[in-house]
Amino acid sequence: MDVDMIFKIAAIGIIVAILNQLLVRSGREEQALLTTIAGLIVALMMIITQISDLFATIKNTFGL
Amino acid sequence: MDILSICGVAIVSAVFVITLKRHNAELSILISIGAAVIILLSVIDYVLNSLESVSTILAQANVNTEYVIILLKVMGICFLTEFTCDFVKEAGLDSLCGNIALAGKILVLVTSLPMFMEILSVVTKLSGGEMIE
Numbered sequence: 001m002d003v004d005m006i007f008k009i010a011a012i013g014i015i016v017a018i019l020n021q022l023l024v025r026s027g028r029e030e031q032a033l034l035t036t037i038a039g040l041i042v043a044l045m046m047i048i049t050q051i052s053d054l055f056a057t058i059k060n061t062f063g064l
Numbered sequence: 065m066d067i068l069s070i071c072g073v074a075i076v077s078a079v080f081v082i083t084l085k086r087h088n089a090e091l092s093i094l095i096s097i098g099a100a101v102i103i104l105l106s107v108i109d110y111v112l113n114s115l116e117s118v119s120t121i122l123a124q125a126n127v128n129t130e131y132v133i134i135l136l137k138v139m140g141i142c143f144l145t146e147f148t149c150d151f152v153k154e155a156g157l158d159s160l161c162g163n164i165a166l167a168g169k170i171l172v173l174v175t176s177l178p179m180f181m182e183i184l185s186v187v188t189k190l191s192g193g194e195m196i197e
Contacts, residue, residue: 002102003073009095010080017087036088043094050101055144057105061112062140063133 005050009043016040070103093155100147134179138172 016039023032058064077099084092115136122132145168153161 003076005098005102006073006077006080006095009091009098010084013080013084013088013091013095016091017084020087036090039088040090040094043091047094047098047101050098050105054101054105054108057108058140058144061108061115062136062143064137064140 002050005046009046012039012043070106073099073103093151096154097151100151104147131179134176137175141168141171141175144168 016035019035020032023029023035077095080095081092084095119129119132123129145164149161149164149168152164
């Protein structure tokens with residue numbers, strides 16, 4: 001059971017939120033948006049392997 | 065994998081989701097999807113084991129395995145549809161959720177149609193009508 005992934009994504013989320021606030025306060029809105037998108041993509045790449053794992057397991061189990 | 069650790073994972077991820085929801089809503093949805101995937105992956109082995117026992121029982125009861133395969137496929141389709149629909153609904157896209165549910169229903173209908181045709185042919189045979197091919 002790979003619970004570490006939840007903590008990793010939560011850490012990414014907190015860091016991205018803080019960076020976002022800092023960049024917005026210092027008036028760099030474009031970079032704040034880019035930081036948010038980068039964090040989203042990193043977390044999405046982590047999740048997508050797990051989702052594909054789950055779907056492959058369901059496919060094998062139910063013979064779809 | 066026992067129920068205590070599943071509940072623990074659920075509570076911890078719920079806390080994370082609530083913490084992140086205000087500042088970073090996209091990532092909070094990803095956390096909830098990740099938690100659900102982890103929980104389901106940890107219990108799906110038991111499903112596999114119990115399905116094997118069920119198919120052994122059905123084989124001993126001389127039930128046609130063709131029907132069991134169709135039943136399992138329908139179960140899998142329902143499982144996937146429900147899982148995806150819940151998350152799409154949580155993301156706030158109710159219309160997409162309705163579409164996925166409709167697609168799941170259509171696929172279930174298409175998958176179980178051969179079984180229905182067989183029942184229909186048995187009924188017509190019993191009532192003395194002509195066979196449907």
